[in-house]
Amino acid sequence: MGIEVKYNQTLGKEITLSSLKEQYNAIFIAIGSNVSMKMQIEGEKLEGVYGGNQLLEENCHPNYQKKKVAVIGGGNVAMDCARTIKRKGAQEVYVMYRRAEEQMPAERKEIEEAKEEGIQFLFQHNIVKILPKEETKQVGKIEYVKTELVQKPGELRLSPVDIKDSNEQMEMDYVVMAIGSKPEQEIMEKLPIDKTEKGYIKVDKDYMTTQEGVFAGGDIIGTKATVAWASRAGRNVAEAIDRYLQKQ
Ligand SMILES: Cc1cc2nc3c(=O)[nH]c(=O)nc-3n(C[C@H](O)[C@H](O)[C@H](O)COP(=O)(O)OP(=O)(O)OC[C@H]3O[C@@H](n4cnc5c(N)ncnc54)[C@H](O)[C@@H]3O)c2cc1C
Missing domain, CATH: 3.50.50.60 (FAD/NAD(P)-binding domain)
Structure with missing residues (x-):
C-alpha cells in the first residue's frame, strides 16, 4: 500500500x-x-517486585524454578503474567485479587484456562506490605488482609473494604503488580x-x-x-x- x-x-x-x-x-x-501502576505499599521497591507490563514487554523474567510468585490484579494483564510465569517454570503462582471472582475484569476463558494450568486464585485478598528476606533487599514475604464487598453509593461495582485485623503473611519470592497501567x-x-x-x-x-x-x-x-x-x-x-x- x-x-x-x-x-x-x-x-x-x-x-x-x-x-x-x-x-x-x-x-x-x-x-x-503501558507503564505498570504501583500500589504505594511498603516494600514495593524491593528486588523481585515487577510491573506486569514491563515484565511481559521487556521479557525481563527472573529464573522462576522452585519459586513462589504472587500476581496482584484481576485483569487480562494479570492472567497473561500468571500464565506466562507458570509456563516458565514457577513452582506456585497465586493471583491475588481484592474483589470476588464474579467481579474479575479478565476474560472468563482466561480465568478458566489459568485455573486449568494450576494457577491459584486468592479472591478478596488485598496485599498491604511486602517484606524482605532476612538481611537482604529481596522479596521474602507478603502481608495481606481479607476484604468484604460493600455497595457504595455511586459505584457500579461492589467495593472491597479491608477487614480489620485479618492480616496474614505468606512466603513469596516474587511479586508482580498488574493493577493497571498509565x-x-x-x-x-x-x-x-x-x-x-x-x-x-x-x-x-x-x-x-x-x-x-x-x-x-x-x-x-x-x-x-x-x-x-x-x-x-x-x-x-x-x-x-x-x-x-x-x-x-
Ligand atoms: C499483558 C496485556 C494483556 C492484555 N490482554 C488483553 C486482552 O486479552 N484483550 C483485550 O482486548 N485487550 C488486552 N490488553 C489491552 C490491549 O492490548 C490494549 O488495549 C491495546 O493494545 C491498545 O492499543 P494501542 O494501539 O492504543 O496501544 P499499544 O498496543 O500499547 O501500542 C502502542 C505502541 O506504541 C509504541 N510506543 C510506546 N511509546 C512510544 C513512543 N514514545 N514513540 C513511539 N512508539 C511508542 C509501543 O512500543 C507499542 O508498540 C492487554 C494488554 C496487556 C499489556
Whole structure:
C-alpha cells in the first residue's frame, strides 16, 4: 500500500512532535499506555517486585524454578503474567485479587484456562506490605488482609473494604503488580498538547488533540483498554484525518 515504516523512532527521544509537524500534514499518536501502576505499599521497591507490563514487554523474567510468585490484579494483564510465569517454570503462582471472582475484569476463558494450568486464585485478598528476606533487599514475604464487598453509593461495582485485623503473611519470592497501567510520564511531559485530569492525551470528538492536525487514539486517550476499542479508534481516526486533509 506504500506505507513506509521507520523503526526505532521513539516520540520524545529520536523524534519530536514539532519535527513531525514540519514533515507531515497530519499526525496520529497511538503510543499506548503501558507503564505498570504501583500500589504505594511498603516494600514495593524491593528486588523481585515487577510491573506486569514491563515484565511481559521487556521479557525481563527472573529464573522462576522452585519459586513462589504472587500476581496482584484481576485483569487480562494479570492472567497473561500468571500464565506466562507458570509456563516458565514457577513452582506456585497465586493471583491475588481484592474483589470476588464474579467481579474479575479478565476474560472468563482466561480465568478458566489459568485455573486449568494450576494457577491459584486468592479472591478478596488485598496485599498491604511486602517484606524482605532476612538481611537482604529481596522479596521474602507478603502481608495481606481479607476484604468484604460493600455497595457504595455511586459505584457500579461492589467495593472491597479491608477487614480489620485479618492480616496474614505468606512466603513469596516474587511479586508482580498488574493493577493497571498509565502513560509514560517522561514522554507525556515532552508533548506540548493538553492532557486529561488522569494524564491521558485530551482529544475532541474527532480525536484531534489541542494541536491542529495532531490526532490521538487507543489506550493513550484513556478509553477502555481493549483491542476492540483501540482498533475502532484507529478506524475512526483514519476517517477523521481523511476529512481533515480534504479540507486543507
Ligand atoms: C499483558 C496485556 C494483556 C492484555 N490482554 C488483553 C486482552 O486479552 N484483550 C483485550 O482486548 N485487550 C488486552 N490488553 C489491552 C490491549 O492490548 C490494549 O488495549 C491495546 O493494545 C491498545 O492499543 P494501542 O494501539 O492504543 O496501544 P499499544 O498496543 O500499547 O501500542 C502502542 C505502541 O506504541 C509504541 N510506543 C510506546 N511509546 C512510544 C513512543 N514514545 N514513540 C513511539 N512508539 C511508542 C509501543 O512500543 C507499542 O508498540 C492487554 C494488554 C496487556 C499489556
